[in-house]
Amino acid sequence: MKTKEDKFLVGSKYIELFIYPDDEVKQINTIYEMMRLNNGKSDIITVICNFSLALKFEKNSPTLAMSFIDRAITLNESIESRNFLPHLYHAKGRFYYNQGSYSKALQYFEKSLKTLPSDQKLYIASMYNNFGLTYNKLKNNKRAVNEVKTGIKILESKKPLTSEESLFLAFMKGNLALYCYELGDYSEAEQIFIEEQKYYLTSNANSHLIIKNYSSLYELYSKTGQNKEAESLTDKVRAIEPSLKTGDAITANEILNNHYSKSGNVIGLKITSEKLIRLNNLFDHDNEIKITRISDLLNKHIITQLTAENENEVKMQRNKNIFLLFILFSAVIVSAVIYRIIQSSNQKQLELVENRNLILEKNQKILEKDIDAKNEKLKNFHQNLHLKIETEKAFLENLKKIRKIKVVDAEELLKDLFFKVNSLMQIDERNFDLIHDSYLENDKFIAKISEDYPSLTAKELKLCVYFRMNLNSKEISTLENTTMGTIRVYKTKIKMKMNLDKDQDLSEFLSAM
Incomplete structure (x- = not known):
């Protein structure tokens, strides 16, 4: 009965994915909930969940996406049902393509x-x-031309085509036109672009595809000096621009801005330039909100998972300790009985029992220290996790500052920055162990040092926490996104406020508090 209820719940969660198709945060949360409910019972559901999470994190966290797709592939290759394998190989090839690893991308496209x-x-x-x-x-x-022509020929051989197949056929032709354009075959490229455009307009295709076609065609007209055609195309762009979403509206205004610049239309250029600034700011703002929500959600699930693992570990350790204490207690009882029996014999046997009791007492102390050490490790584990989250947020803050810089292609920079952030988060083991500390301990330390030295600023109090952990200037400057020179200046000011000698070690002084 319980199994049927779990399958029903998993099925209902799967349906929720289609209820909120545009809300990535809700979808990610739903997929994690499906994994929790499934709990490894169904391999194919585990494959689907890992595949779905890989696609959700493809743009925001390429490293995490790759780990999910690898889990899905490994599991799907080991089970009888392999219907998802071609799509998993395709996704991994696309991830490598996004990273610029084109030879590996080709390898997985071939496998698919x-x-x-x-x-x-x-x-x-x-x-x-x-x-x-x-x-x-x-x-x-x-x-590239030969490959896409092969794809077009294969799809055109299928009769009749579904609306989805017809749309993709037009999309492939648009790619073919682009390759022809880059080869200098402008006439062929123009003809295919126009054919692609007609299909999009008559089939009420997604506006993103239409504006992408307009952008490519305008570039061709500008390259070949077809001014009348370029002017006519900009009229079409102006007509649909108000109904476009932010990303597509940016592309539309870039076309118009470029056209006004070439034609000397100062008023139009000023209007589109101002609009581009507003649209890019809005696009960055929306992305920041989306990134923050996804990051918070991911951290929440990581903490939940690690907490559950810790609870299981603590439970196992507790049971182990109880078992060891039981053995120890039984040994003490046995020793006491033996002691009473031997007591009636000679002095030599008596000394033997006494020595045995001393060994048992020593083992008990060692066991108690071991229990304390295990508990301390669990405590440090939670402390490490807290500061890891703080470190991630510090990197995200740096990312927000970088986004304020005006760039032409914000989407490409965003992908690159996210890749760098995830690489920076692979902190080496030495720094990981040094930097992490618990919020509770830091709060107590800051409260004490604030009371003893009220002249310290909030920034200086925060740096005191780092100095207390014996971090060097380079490590602190990385966390605070500043220079080592600035950190050394702060260190000198702190020592002056604490009336410490010039040669006195600040880290040792703070550690002793």
């Missing part, structure tokens, strides 16, 4: 193609499209 059933023409065509995209990045546009 080999495992796809022959009747899955849409997905097979998609792989050839991916080959084209990858060879384009490798500056081999002739190979």
